[in-house]
Amino acid sequence: MLRSAPRALASQGDVGSPCVSICRMDAGGLCEGCLRSLPEIAGWSRMDDAARRVVWGAILQRAQAREVAA
Template structure:
């Protein structure tokens, strides 16, 4: 007997890497989120989290 239902899409996890200090710009030195973004992360939609992971946070990484 086969199950043809699609597999659930996993939730987007936090980008936290355990280095939790804000730099002079107000970005976390580990994940590059602001304090507000860190606080809101759990209430963000998957689409918003995905946007942060794919575009916003990589753009903040030091060159």
């Protein structure tokens, strides 16, 4: 999923979903598979590409924070 992030952030066209079909929410309220919150998941289909890029940026920050904490 994170390998797709640079392509999604740089894309001028459709921004792909970060979903990897591991749909379980952790205690912090994030999906264990894609690191999105429930509002981000629920709103994805209605977001424009700019909003989707913002979510991808948040996912990268969350992933980096998890690596530092580990």
